[in-house]
Amino acid sequence: MKVGSPQTLVLVTVMIVGFALPLRAQEYQGDIVCGGKDRFTVPMACMNVCSRQKRTLGNFSAGLCFFSSQCPAYGKEAKSALPVLYNQALFGRGAVIGQAAKLALASHIINTYYQPHDVKQIAVKIGAAEGGDDFAHVERATQSGGKTALTIQDDLFLTSPGYLISTIGHEMIHVEQLERTYKTNLTAINRLVGAMRELEASSWEIDEDSFKRSFGRNRAGDCMQGQEKAAQQMAFACRKWQVKKAIEDIRTSPRRDIYLGSVGKWLSEDPWASQIWLPDNPQWETQPAGPMPDNCKNP
Ligand SMILES: [Zn+2]
Numbered sequence: 001m002k003v004g005s006p007q008t009l010v011l012v013t014v015m016i017v018g019f020a021l022p023l024r025a026q027e028y029q030g031d032i033v034c035g036g037k038d039r040f041t042v043p044m045a046c047m048n049v050c051s052r053q054k055r056t057l058g059n060f061s062a063g064l065c066f067f068s069s070q071c072p073a074y075g076k077e078a079k080s081a082l083p084v085l086y087n088q089a090l091f092g093r094g095a096v097i098g099q100a101a102k103l104a105l106a107s108h109i110i111n112t113y114y115q116p117h118d119v120k121q122i123a124v125k126i127g128a129a130e131g132g133d134d135f136a137h138v139e140r141a142t143q144s145g146g147k148t149a150l151t152i153q154d155d156l157f158l159t160s161p162g163y164l165i166s167t168i169g170h171e172m173i174h175v176e177q178l179e180r181t182y183k184t185n186l187t188a189i190n191r192l193v194g195a196m197r198e199l200e201a202s203s204w205e206i207d208e209d210s211f212k213r214s215f216g217r218n219r220a221g222d223c224m225q226g227q228e229k230a231a232q233q234m235a236f237a238c239r240k241w242q243v244k245k246a247i248e249d250i251r252t253s254p255r256r257d258i259y260l261g262s263v264g265k266w267l268s269e270d271p272w273a274s275q276i277w278l279p280d281n282p283q284w285e286t287q288p289a290g291p292m293p294d295n296c297k298n299p
Contacts, residue, residue, distance in 0.1 A: 028041075028070060028071065028222060028223050028224075029041070029070060030042075030070060030160065031067055031068065031069045031070050031071060031075065031160070031161045031162070031223065032045075032046045032065055032066070032067060032068070032161070033046070033065070033066060033067075033068045034046050034049055034050035034053065034063075034064070034065050035050065035053055035063065035064065036068075038050075039070065040065070041160040041224065041225045042158060042159060042160050042225065043065065043090045043091070043157075043158060044158060046065035047065055047091075050063055050064065050065045051063060064091070065090075065091050066083065066087050066091065066093075067082065067083040067086035067087055067090075067161065068083065069082070069083070069161070070223070071161075071162055071220065071222070071223030072219075073162075073165075073219035073220050073223060074112075074113060074161070074162075074165055074219070074220060074223075075161070077112075081108055081112075082105075082108065082109075082112070085101075085104055085105040085108050086105060086161065088101045088104070088105070089101040089102045089104065089105040089157060090157060099126040099127065099154070102126045102152075102154065102157055103124060103125075103126050105157070106124055106126070106152055106168060107119040107124055109164070109165055109168050110122065110124070110168060110172070113165060113168075113169070113215070113219075113220075114168070114169060114172045114215045115214075115215060116214055116215070117172050117175060117214075117215070121147060121148065122147055122148050122149075122150050122175060123147040123148070123149045123150070124150045124151075124152065125149065125150070125151045125152070126151075126152050126153075126154060127151060127152075127153070127154070128151075128153065132151075133167075133170065133171070133198075134153075135152065135153045135155070135156040135159075135167050136150065136151060136152045136153060136156065136167060136168070136170075136171045137150070137151045137171075138150050138151075138171050138174040138175055138178065139151075140178050148175050148178060150171055150175070152168070152171075159224075159225075159228060160223070160224045160225050160228060161220075161223070162220040162221075162222075162223030162224035162228075163220075163224040163225070163228040165220040166205055166218055166220045166221060166224065166232075167205075169204065169205070169215070169218055169220070170201045170202075170204065170205050171201075172215065173197075173200060173201040173204050173213075174197065174201060176213070176214065177197050177200070180270065180271070182266060182269050182270070183265070183269065184262050184265040184266040184269055185262060186262075186266065188250075188255070188258070188259045188262055189246075189250065189259060189262050189263055189266060191246045191249070191299050192243065192246035192247060192250065192263060192266075192299075193266065193270075194299070195239060195242040195243045195245075195246045195299040196243050196270065196272075196273055196277065198235075198239045198242070199236070199239040199240060199242070199243050199277070200272045200273075200276075202232065202235050202236040202239045203236065203276070204217070204218055205218055205221065205232050205235075205236075206218075206221060206232050206233060206236055207221050208236065209272075209276045210276075211271075211272055211275060211276050234293075234294070234295055237293045237296075238293050238295060238296035238297075241289060241290065241292060241293050241296060242296065242298075242299035243277070243299070244281075244284075244287060244288075244289040244290070245289040245292075245298065245299050246299045247263060247284060247285075247289075248288060248289040249299075250263060251285070251286075260285065263284075264285075267284070
């Protein structure tokens, strides 16, 4: 067989494919392991299966769930504290328990993955979050010099680690939004402002835009359950519509002439709206919102 003959080509191709397959990026199976083998995306799925395994003399890790990141974006840093804090918060292995352990984990995530933000500037609390997002809520400091308050629901910790990290990042976007100041009076257009803020946070979560952000892109986006990814996509579609609907509502209101002026001013003042949303929606003054997507509600 001569080099360059069709047979060689086939053989070489087979060899390349044969070698390339095991080297390809492994499909994400989860960051939680049971007994060092089976991988799970969410902590309870591991607990359910793992607790049935018997620990024997030679097999100490059987029956134990622990964090071992499969995602390149987190937990693989040299001397990462994420596994220790995760095992403490979710699997009760450590000196701190309950909400204090969850607080330690959330604080570590903010300080490690969302610099320049850190918990010296944000008052983080674990507990029931009224209003805001499903799993968390950010509130402006009540007094000048006070801290922005972030409340994280207990049950966020039961989602996959990637979704947890991603959702905390979503809240960090809200923290940055609260730091923006505008000349436009937002009173009459606050439903639009709220909808646009959610759209921006959603867009970051699914890595949809190239907006330059202090803490960069969402690197955890590929490391979560399929259904969590699908929920983020669905939320994005809904929020895109809600922004258009909020503008449509202003356009069809009796005070449209005054308020549309405020909308235009605010759209050009807000950094994300002006750089990302506006170029995609040049017809914003006239474009109809269209039908409401599934699992969505009026803004
Ligand atoms: Zn939000």
